[in-house]
Amino acid sequence: MENVAATQSAFQRLKSSCVPLLANSLLTPTSIPAVSKLLSDLHNTLAQLQASGYAFAPATISYVFFPLSSLLRRNDLPSIPDRILEKILNILALLSEPWWWDMDVVAWEQVFMICSAILGGIDRKGKGKERDEETKVAAANCLWSLLHERIPTEDPSSPANRDRARAIFDTFRKHAQTAKFLPVLGQTLNALMVTAESPHLPLQRISLQVLSTMMKDYLPDAFVPSVLPGTISSMSKVALGAGSQRGWANGDIVAAALLVMQYAIIRAVGDDTCVREGVVRSVDHLEDLLGSGSTGSEPSGVQSRSPYSTQRTESWLKGTASQLHIALNALSPLVRHQTPTALIGLATFAASILSATTLTVPQSQSLLLSFLLSLQASPFERVSAQADTSLRQILTSSSSSRHHILQVLLQISRDNLAALPRLLLSHADSKVEHVATMLAAVCRLATPRRGPPLPAISAISSGVGKLLGPHGGVEKWGWSLLSTLEFTNPPVIVTQTSAAQLFLENNPSTAHVVPFPELTFRHVSSQSARQALEEMFRALGTTAGEESLFTIEWFVDVGQSGRGRRAVAALWCACRLLEGAGRVSFDPSSSPTSVINRGRRLEKVARDIARRIAETWDTWEDEELPQDAEPTSSTDENTLIEHVQGLVTIRGVPGTEQTAPSSHPHSAVQPILHRALSLQLLAITAGILESRFLPLLLHVLYPVLHGIVSDTSIVSASALAALNFITTSTSYATPANLLLSNFDYALDSVSRRLTRRWLDVDATKVLAVLVRLVGRDVVQKAGDVVEECFDRLDEYHGYEVIVDGLVEVLGEVVKAIEEDEDNRLPRESRTTFRGPPVVDDAHWLDSFMEWFRHRHDKVEAESEPEPTRDASYPREAWGKKDEDTVDGDDAPAPKSGRARPGEDPFEEAPPTPTQTLTTQIVSRSVYFLTHGSPTVRARILLLLARSVPVLPESALLPSIHHAWPFILNRLADAETFVVSAAAALVAALTEHVGDFMARRVWDDVWPRFRELLKRLDRADASSALSRRSGGGGVGVGTESAYTHSHRLYRAIITTMTAAVRGVQPQDAATWELVVLFRRFLHAQAHEELQACARELYGALCENNEDAVWLGLAATLGWVGGSVAFLAEPKWDIEGNVKMFLKC
Amino acid sequence: MSAAPPPPTPKHIVRSHGAQVNVVCFSDDNERILSGDATGVVVVTSTRSLRALANWKAHTDGILGLQEFEEQIITHGRDNKLHVWRRIFEPSRSLGGSAALPGLQTPQLCYSLDVNALNFCRLALLPLPPEARADDRHALIAVPNLVESSYADIWTLPGKQRLHAAIGKEGQTSSASDGRDVRNAIGIIMSMHLMSAPHPHAAGRSRLRLLCAYENGSVTMREYTREDKEVSIEGMGWDVLWTVKHHVESVMAMAVSKDSSFALTVSADHLIGRYNLADAERPETREAACTVYRTKHPGNACVAMRDDGRVCAVGGWDGRVRLYSTKSFKPLGTLSYHKKNCQSVAFARSQLQSLPREAAGGGDEEEDEMSEDEKEERARWLVSGGQDNRVAIWSLIEFGKT
Secondary structure, eight states, rough: HHHHHHHHHHHHHHHHHHHHHHHHSSSTHHHHHHHHHHHHHHHHHHHHHTTOOOOOOHHHHHHHHHHHHHHHHHSOOSOOOOHHHHHHHHHHHHHHHHHHHTHHHHHHHHHHHHHHHHTTTTTTTTTOOHHHHHHHHHHHHHHHHHOOOOOGOOSSSSTOHHHHHHHHHHHHHHHHHSSTTHHHHHHHHHHHHHHHHOOOOOHHHHHHHHHHHHIIIISSSSTTHHHHHHHHHHHHHHHHHSSSSSSOOOOOHHHHHHHHHHHHHHHHHHHHHHHHHHHSOOOOHHHHHTHHHHHTTTTTGGGGGGTTTOOOOOOHHHHHHHHHHHHHHTTGGGGGGGOHHHHHHHHHHHHHHHHHHHHGGGGHHHHHHHHHHHHHHHHOOOOOOOOHHHHHHHHHHHTTTTHHHHHHHHHHHHHHHHHHHHHTTTOOOHHHHHHHHHHHHHHHHHBBTTTTTTTOHHHHHHHHHHHHSSTHHHHHHHHHHHHHBBBBBOOBBBBBOHHHHHHHHOEEEEEEEEEEOOOOBBBBOOOHHHHHHHHHHHHHHHHHHHHHHHHHHHHHHHHOOOOHHHHHEEEEEEEEHHHHHTTTEEEOOGSSSSSOOOOHHHHHHHHHHHHHHHTTTTTTGGSSSOOOOHHHHHHHHTTTTOOOOOSSSOSSSSSSSSOOOOOOSSSOHHHHHHHHHHHHHHHHHHHHGGGGGGGGGGHHHHOOOOOOSBBBBHEEEHHHHHHHHHHHHTSSSHHHHHHHHTHHHHHHHHHHTTTTSSSTTTHHHHHHHHHHHGGGGGGGGGHHHHHHHHHHHHHHHHHHHHHHHHHHHHHHHHHHHHHHHGGGOOOHHHHHOOOOOOOOOHHHHHHHHHHHTTTTSSSGGGSOGGGGGGSSOOOOTTTTTTTTHHHHHHHOOHTTSSSGGGGOSSOOOOOOHHHHHHHHHHHHGGGGGOOOOOOHHHHHHHHHHHGGGGSSSHHHHHHHHHHHHHHHTTTTSSSHHHHHHHHHHHHHHHHHHHHHHHIIIIIIIIHHHHHHHHHHHHHHHHHEEEEOOSSSEEEEEEEEEEEEHHHHHHHHHHHHHHHHHHHHHHHHHHHHHHHHHHGGGSTTTTTTHHHHHHHHHHHHHHHHHHHHHHHHOOOOOOGGGGGGOOOTTTTHHHHHHHHHHHO | OOOOOOOOOOOOEEEOSSOEOOOOOOOEEEEEEEEEEEEEEEEETTTOSSSSSEEEEEOOOEEEEEEEETTTEEETTTTEEEEEEEEEOOOOOOOOOOOOOOBBBBEEEEEEOOOOOSSSSEEEEEOOOOGGBBBTEEEEEEEEOOOOOTSEEEEEETTOOEEEEEEEEEOOOOOSSOSSOOOOOOOSEEEEEEEEEEOSSSSSSSEEEEEEEEETEEEEEEOOOOOOOOOSSTTEEEEEEEEOOOOOOOOOEEEEEESSSSSEEEEEESSEEEEHHHHHHSHHHHHHHEEEOOOOOOEEEEEEETTTTTTEEEEESSSSEEEEETTTTOOEEEOOOOOSSSEEEEEOOSOOOOOOOOSTTTTTHHHSSHHHHHHHHHTTTTEEEESOOOOOEEEEEOOOOO
């Protein structure tokens, strides 16, 4: 009931348009707007009905069709305006969707023909005017709704009847293939091909759509070969975007065009068809071979009667196949299309052709496979997945073609590998990249895919394994590859301290991921090509697994055989292959979550490689430069290809000898690169062996540390990266931890390099960096270092470089100890001398009066403790307070005999290990105070100065006392920096053990300083560097802060400041000080010296303000009389004086 | 003749000791180096990782002797104790395990023996052949007599039975019954070697022999000739086969070749005594069998011999280790590293004894961490322990046909 009602209402709605339409069926210029409107209404109504799911009854359809047909019939088709025609066609297209199910063949044919005519423009023959694109789109749409195949569920009447759709479709198809209709079909095809090239995008799209369905279903088998060339040519044009100005086509267009081609090719030369026609024979079984005679005669088939068909023969196939190959080859640019849709289309295309034409078009297989392989390496996830899936499906399919294609695949790999050296030499970056990507893609097929699980192609891994195995002939292909894989020498920046070292010093505790520095190929300039090459080797290694070990070892052999370019290249190859084989990645983001089980053989090889690198690390420096034979041999091999870069060389006189080889910019020996790559290789072996790498650290640590102290940045950066990588691989938190845990190994290897046999001058630097890297924790291990250093010092004391290095190491150790705050001794009570209590001016007579009053009193007050030493004296008997706790001790008896160390403030605490260590350093180093080299002397003095704060007095003072004459003599050293170092030591001593130094400073040091000052004063007067004051007067000191005299001044002033603070000076000496140091208060003196001098006078003021005042005031000329001679008008000291004198 | 190889340097230095190293020795499979120092600390160092596997205070006083015996370690200290420890095994590193090193283990003490260590003589061990073993008797051990250091006792291990007491007493004139006031002419035993010799008359049986080196520089070979009693006291039944005195100073060390064919002694003087044990038995050849070689370097502290008996190493008080051919006493080289007295030297085993497989924990796992070449190289190692607290490992050349 409801259905009837719906029909009724629909009918009513349609009627409102149809009836007037019929009335106006004869088009006149006046009626056109009305018709147009009516048609629009009708279209809208139909569209609405269809959208609402209305089921069109055949009668309804006929009812709507009638006015349209009369419109078309009553008017001359060419005269119908485009707009009207478009609307009519749109309605027809809409109508045909449901109508298809009930359409009779005649109506179908009629509508088809009219659409075809409009598309092809034959309706307006002679008028020379084409229909516009919109009309054509409508026509093509209409065709689409007539032609496309329906699935049974779409059936409006009886969805259960599965065969009906098929049956109707077959009816139409059969009709289309009749000889009578075939010209129409051909015409339509032609028209569509033309429109497919239209720049109008919707038209293009729908045309391709219709074309594909026609190609797939409607064209008769025998007819397809006839249209194949045309189809291919026009479709390639479409796909490549040849017609458009942009030079490329939209992704969906490409995909659609490829689809049409795919149908055309498969239907024309597909295996099935050709086998059926006996052109080729498929040999799957032995029986196929037996029946060879019978199949040959069959072909002269029935279809030969058709006038438009082409007979498939062997010669035809041969020709077609080669033509097709050319056409397919032309599609290569599509691999680099920007849109994934196009790429997916290409993948589908290649895969279907490949699987459908294994017998017929064998020559294109490698091409198609290469498409798929390149696509597999596409950055688009979807594309790559699609290509990967199709490849795997092809290679695992049950058909016999699998083996064939596999062969082709391996052949491709082989060819590519063989072509690589040539491409590298010719600087064809993009080709190199292409080849490398393809090889990597082949390799990737060998591993199972994770996402949707797909099987691995085991044949590939065994094939690659064979290639890299003992029988793969690496000796042959390896050499040619190595001679082309050249690296350019990095720009050599020699720095005193390497960048890596500075990096370590800045931030020793944090573990950063440090990348290995990038190396540049000589023949590959683009980044992507380089990455592709790397990826290729890695993939080869991964695929071959342990089979590749032979090749890796071969490369390592070559790499270890010299330092030339080939050796470097070989190391690089070995690095990448091993990275792949061991599944090691330097990329921190791709840390594997699962434990990788690596084979025993791999680990063994890795271990061997690490050992070899470590063993050969030292030897190379003695090696002679390789003979010049190498470059000549390498050029011999590649005479075929010449790549000229840069300016064209002009020959002076034609015909004259010009074969003098241009000077090679790349030297044959590349030790720096060799080192850097060796370090990389070490890191990789660490990645493979992981925790089993630990025993190897014995050998490996030295090369790494040695690399870090290298003065070329690339080596030190590599070494740092290697150290970090080894740290993470062996699961240490920081490099410092690693080194600390393996300190014995590192020390062992360093001490080995300090023997006469293996002497390495850099070993001391390594030791220093080792100490620095480990930092504060080194203290517990440092005893050995110090021991070692002094042993070597004894042995090598004549060699300045080594002594210098060793002393530097000792300095590092002391620095490390110093940094440890725990080692600072609490010596406050003894270090600072407090002068007499400052008395307020108003009361300064009070104390005198006090004394005066009591001067005849008895002396009992004398027994009171000195006020200055209050805190340092105990108020009760020693040990009384802690009696109880001591009694609780397990062994009080032996202690009771002597004073307990902890309770006697003047007895030293038992020395800590650090202090024992420093004692050791100090006591052994004092002998070097008289060393022949001034730098050593200065270093030892500074070392001693450093160790003063951390040493217990009991250890320090005897040594100092013992060495005192030497130290004093150093103050008279010929070298100023030694003198300043000695002064620094005296300053440190006065600061920390003032009472010990009291007599020494005033008796021994001060007279020498006085002499020094006078001498320096004289020297400054004649020095070119001395400071001139602005007004032409004489300045004080030198202009720069970097002269020895400046440093010496500074050292002297600070020493005396410390002395004044720490030691109670005699009045005479104070006066001398006041007088002698006046000139440093001169406003023209160096700022730093002025500051030091102010400090000194400040200290003097605390002690004897009156003397200071008198001296300075006299200098300024404020005071006359007996001190008037002190006046020095040339010194402008007033500003400074006012800062600390309250006057 | 090609140029002489450059002076060798130690391959590695082991710095595990905090006091002077008294004894060093190799384990039978070359996997471990055992070293004992003057404070009683024993360190077992792996020859693979060169790290301590165990480091423990075995004795309260200095170590006199140290030896690995099958699954056990025998330590002999100056605290008058002889301890037998269960040997520790190298912790097997699990695959992909953490890099953290397990803490060092302390071996488990099996049993102890009280000995007289008021002398400088280290133990002499004689492992018994399998057919002669009993539950409580796996090896015999010779140590100085409990009361008199110039005599020797022989004990069984692990039974701790004293089989022979005061060997060497019988031959002496027992004129002084109290024994104390008479100056012993030969002095205390400085070094001993216990061995078994084939029975002169009965096939398949053997007799115990004890070679002792004395403070006065003499060397005496004794044999236990009594057939009826297994146990002896007062040195009864021990006949002196021969006595030779070559050295003018006391013998500092003695080494016997592995096949027990000859012995070497060194002393504070510059002589090396060589004793051909077989020929020395016969009086007519004794003169020729016991020879003395004069070296240029007096003051030798220790001597060791390679397994094949062709090369010996003598450690001197000058800290150097000198290598000699044992046939011609041609100097083969000097290893100079120690700055003080070299106290002990030991050669690695060149003929590896096949140990029972079950011993090595996860043997196969560890096997391939060291290649055959490396193992061969390791078999040519020599270790020396010095007063400077260091143990030096040297890798020697083959000394092929020299």
